[in-house]
Amino acid sequence: MTIARVIVDVPSRDTDRAFDYTIPERLQGWVEIGSRVAVPFGPRKLQGIVIGLAEDADVELAKLKPIEEVLDALPPLSPELVELGEWMSRRWLCPLTVSLQAMLPAALKGRSEKYVFPAAGAQWSDEETARSGGLLLALRKGKPLKLAMLLQQYPEQGAALKRWLRQGRLEERQRVEDKSSGKTVYTVFPADAETLLKAVEEIPARASKQREVVRYLAENNDPIAVARLAAEASTTSATIRSLEERGLLEIRSVTEERDPYADRDFTASNPMVLTPKQATALAPIVDALNERSSEAFLLHGVTGSGKTEVYLQAIQRCLELGREAIVLVPEIALTAQLVERFKSRFGALVAVLHSRLSNGERYDEWRKIREGRAQVAVGARSAIFAPFSSIGLIVIDEEHETSYKQEESPRYHAREVAIERARLHGAAVVLGSATPALETYEAAAHTRGGSQSGLGKIGYIGLPERVANRPLPGVQIVDMREELKLGNRAMFSRSLAAAIKDRLEKQEQIVLLLNRRGYATFVMCRSCGYTAACPHCEISLTYHRGSSNLRCHYCGYSEAEPKTCPSCESPHIRFFGTGTQKVEEALAEAFPGIRVIRMDVDTTTEKGSHERWLTEFRERRADVLLGTQMVAKGLDFPYVTLVGVLAADSALRLPDFRAPERTFQLLTQVAGRAGRHELPGEVIIQTYDPEHESITSVQGHDYQGFVERALLLRKQLGYPPYGRLIGVTFSHESAAMLLSIGGQFASGLRERAMELGIRKEFDSTGASALEVLGPVSSPIARLKDRYRFQCMVKYRGDVDASLLVSRVLGEIGEAAKRGGVQISVDVDPQMML
Numbered sequence: 139m140t141i142a143r144v145i146v147d148v149p150s151r152d153t154d155r156a157f158d159y160t161i162p163e164r165l166q167g168w169v170e171i172g173s174r175v176a177v178p179f180g181p182r183k184l185q186g187i188v189i190g191l192a193e194d195a196d197v198e199l200a201k202l203k204p205i206e207e208v209l210d211a212l213p214p215l216s217p218e219l220v221e222l223g224e225w226m227s228r229r230w231l232c233p234l235t236v237s238l239q240a241m242l243p244a245a246l247k248g249r250s251e252k253y254v255f256p257a258a259g260a261q262w263s264d265e266e267t268a269r270s271g272g273l274l275l276a277l278r279k280g281k282p283l284k285l286a287m288l289l290q291q292y293p294e295q296g297a298a299l300k301r302w303l304r305q306g307r308l309e310e311r312q313r314v315e316d317k318s319s320g321k322t323v324y325t326v327f328p329a330d331a332e333t334l335l336k337a338v339e340e341i342p343a344r345a346s347k348q349r350e351v352v353r354y355l356a357e358n359n360d361p362i363a364v365a366r367l368a369a370e371a372s373t374t375s376a377t378i379r380s381l382e383e384r385g386l387l388e389i390r391s392v393t394e395e396r397d398p399y400a401d402r403d404f405t406a407s408n409p410m411v412l413t414p415k416q417a418t419a420l421a422p423i424v425d426a427l428n429e430r431s432s433e434a435f436l437l438h439g440v441t442g443s444g445k446t447e448v449y450l451q452a453i454q455r456c457l458e459l460g461r462e463a464i465v466l467v468p469e470i471a472l473t474a475q476l477v478e479r480f481k482s483r484f485g486a487l488v489a490v491l492h493s494r495l496s497n498g499e500r501y502d503e504w505r506k507i508r509e510g511r512a513q514v515a516v517g518a519r520s521a522i523f524a525p526f527s528s529i530g531l532i533v534i535d536e537e538h539e540t541s542y543k544q545e546e547s548p549r550y551h552a553r554e555v556a557i558e559r560a561r562l563h564g565a566a567v568v569l570g571s572a573t574p575a576l577e578t579y580e581a582a583a584h585t586r587g588g589s590q591s592g593l594g595k596i597g598y599i600g601l602p603e604r605v606a607n608r609p610l611p612g613v614q615i616v617d618m619r620e621e622l623k624l625g626n627r628a629m630f631s632r633s634l635a636a637a638i639k640d641r642l643e644k645q646e647q648i649v650l651l652l653n654r655r656g657y658a659t660f661v662m663c664r665s666c667g668y669t670a671a672c673p674h675c676e677i678s679l680t681y682h683r684g685s686s687n688l689r690c691h692y693c694g695y696s697e698a699e700p701k702t703c704p705s706c707e708s709p710h711i712r713f714f715g716t717g718t719q720k721v722e723e724a725l726a727e728a729f730p731g732i733r734v735i736r737m738d739v740d741t742t743t744e745k746g747s748h749e750r751w752l753t754e755f756r757e758r759r760a761d762v763l764l765g766t767q768m769v770a771k772g773l774d775f776p777y778v779t780l781v782g783v784l785a786a787d788s789a790l791r792l793p794d795f796r797a798p799e800r801t802f803q804l805l806t807q808v809a810g811r812a813g814r815h816e817l818p819g820e821v822i823i824q825t826y827d828p829e830h831e832s833i834t835s836v837q838g839h840d841y842q843g844f845v846e847r848a849l850l851l852r853k854q855l856g857y858p859p860y861g862r863l864i865g866v867t868f869s870h871e872s873a874a875m876l877l878s879i880g881g882q883f884a885s886g887l888r889e890r891a892m893e894l895g896i897r898k899e900f901d902s903t904g905a906s907a908l909e910v911l912g913p914v915s916s917p918i919a920r921l922k923d924r925y926r927f928q929c930m931v932k933y934r935g936d937v938d939a940s941l942l943v944s945r946v947l948g949e950i951g952e953a954a955k956r957g958g959v960q961i962s963v964d965v966d967p968q969m970m971l
């Protein structure tokens with residue numbers, strides 16, 4: 139190959155195409171599809187990723203510049219991931235480099251020097267050594283060698299070097315100054331036992347310590363850390379170094395893998411005997427695995443129906459077939475408990491990827507996957523890009539979770555990426571949930587046609603009952619308006635208070651959910667109605683009791699709590715709304731001695747704190763687990779028999795058409811925490827809106843009914859999954875500028891649609907339609923001193939709206955850029971805020 143087609147890492151429309159470079163002779167063996175390279179670009183030197191190789195370019199070869207450097211010994215992306223990236227960029231309208239960069243571990247992105255050195259204990263035959271043209275001799279001197287130097291001096295050894303790296307006999311490391319690099323440990327590599335035993339005789343008797351160490355090494359002929367050897371042979375590192383001078387051992391610095399779960403023991407677990415229902419659920423998944431067919435399934439199982447065991451046994455089958463599995467879980471559910479369930483079944487084969495790991499830890503887990511040392515990747519959203527080569531199964535647990543959509547570019551949805559990646563691998567996909575997203579349910583049930591979800595056909599698997607005939611918990615709805623009428627002004631209704639008291643007496647446990655989305659604590663003046671808002675963002679400031687200050691959750695701005703109203707000077711200014719802190723106080727007051735664990739953004743910032751709280755609760759060192767959304771998911775505690783929901787309806791009024799769906803899902807999930815084991819459960823939901831379907835459907839555990847009605851409404855309005863949306867947000871310091879650019883966009887798009895004869899009415903015929911809403915001020919009208927306007931493009935049927943949008947953006951792009959307007963496009967937005 140002589141030409142490499144390179145995507146340079148500049149995320150802009152102008153550079154969003156492949157540029158051709160020649161591959162110099164010395165790099166011939168090194169450049170592959172997926173390689174990260176350094177290339178000259180105008181006066182600059184840029185990083186880029188090779189997405190294609192060719193013999194010929196469209197222009198004269200002499201006009202092309204050569205690639206300057208290859209940045210990693212092994213390409214960090216496979217051809218398959220490059221292809222996936224290209225698909226993502228088309229799907230979510232973003233520059234290709236943005237998609238590709240999203241797949242790389244952060245630790246790799248820098249321009250740090252790479253080193254190559256032998257892995258501990260790696261062996262080579264004499265023949266390999268002879269054929270390596272001096273490369274192995276150089277490497278085995280012990281010092282890590284710079285990759286750049288190896289590329290220069292051993293150009294013809296590229297294939298061999300890469301093979302050894304892939305086999306894990308060589309290691310590639312980077313020296314970066316942050317914690318990304320592994321822990322360096324000085325390690326003793328002893329000579330062979332025979333040599334050592336012979337040497338013992340030659341060491342003078344007065345050097346008895348040296349003799350002892352040599353004897354020890356002859357008996358334990360494995361590499362060992364210097365510090366450890368010193369301890370075991372009760373000697374000093376000086377003694378050990380003197381043996382290096384005698385040529386009896388070598389000391390090399392070895393970078394230790396950081397295993398974030400190293401200090402934990404996982405008791406091995408065996409597959410459970412499946413219930414007949416679980417077995418029926420597993421069967422079609424196993425069939426798909428055996429046939430290597432890229433089928434997708436919705437595993438719709440009520441809370442506590444044993445979905446996890448079905449995943450585990452499907453994964454087991456996948457591994458037996460010699461293939462790899464990815465399991466996605468919501469970030470917040472990625473707790474020790476869940477990791478443990480996978481680690482105890484599959485042990486060291488499991489790599490864990492989540493954002494609480496340091497960059498270096500993530501990089502180590504990523505390499506474990508790439509080098510074939512792990513076969514199962516468990517992680518949050520981005521684990522969908524785990525660098526496996528032969529995926530057999532992708533599981534997405536709690537598939538309805540909004541966190542599977544990335545809210546920054548590339549604005550991909552992991553569910554769709556999973557289905558596409560599975561297609562490339564011939565892998566099966568299992569989407570599991572007790573409350574599937576309407577889009578997924580519709581794709582699986584094909585209830586009334588006209589779906590635009592883009593998910594293709596999905597098989598439906600139901601698990602309608604809990605394991606061992608355990609009943610779903612009884613749900614009681616309490617009308618808080620009635621409570622007030624009866625003179626109860628407390629935070630807890632009479633029935634919730636009585637139930638809490640009862641559980642405290644029985645020493646059972648309680649989960650309390652404060653649905654706080656859209657309901658943060660804010661400061662309001664009772665005399666004039668003034669509310670404290672961030673001066674940079676159009677957002678209410680949130681009150682933090684600990685520090686007594688007001689904070690903006692978007693930009694971090696903070697100010698002291700006002701003593702008098704800045705607007706009318708009234709002293710009657712105080713904070714409103716119920717925060718978890720306030721609930722905690724109310725609990726302490728109403729139930730003296732109650733032990734409460736509060737879990738919210740404030741108490742879980744510290745690394746590991748999340749897990750610590752949950753362990754404490756599991757060990758029954760607390761009576762109540764009180765928290766926001768994060769207490770609702772995936773937890774399985776046997777002594778929880780009561781779940782209480784405060785302010786169930788607080789998120790119902792958000793200006794988002796998915797608000798009722800989200801509320802229903804959250805309530806169902808949290809209700810599902812109760813009575814999962816022998817003890818039966820009870821749920822009490824407090825609300826000011828007891829007639830609302832999102833709440834009454836939870837009472838009857840009536841997912842089907844709720845969804846059928848919700849889908850009907852969506853269909854009438856042309857909302858997903860029966861229509862699709864593209865959100866375009868414009869931001870600038872000046873609102874006037876935005877109106878102008880936003881207006882140009884909207885009218886440009888309307889004109890194009892009209893030219894193509896696309897109607898704008900969403901009528902009952904279901905015919906193709908496209909409507910442009912806006913530009914209007916965004917629900918968050920100002921953020922970090924920039925005003926925000928948005929247009930919502932709503933369409934259905936046979937309309938390539940993505941293409942139209944990118945054309946129109948191309949037309950106004952120049953003017954927008956000159957004016958400094960930032961434009962972001964969100965295809966299939968999940969958040970309307």
Ligand SMILES: Nc1ncnc2c1ncn2[C@@H]1O[C@H](COP(=O)(O)OP(=O)(O)OP(=O)(O)O)[C@@H](O)[C@H]1O
Nearest residue numbers: 410411412413441442443444445446447605772810
């Ligand atoms: N075949 C089985 N035999 C006995 N117990 C089982 C079996 N399958 C699952 N369980 C137990 O039932 C409980 C619920 O299972 P699991 O947590 O997998 O449910 P789930 O469907 O994932 O629930 P959720 O969606 O609420 O997280 C667990 O304690 C699990 O150990």
Ligand SMILES: [Zn+2]
Nearest residue numbers: 663666703706
């Ligand atoms: Zn006031």
Ligand SMILES: [Zn+2]
Nearest residue numbers: 672675690693
């Ligand atoms: Zn702010």
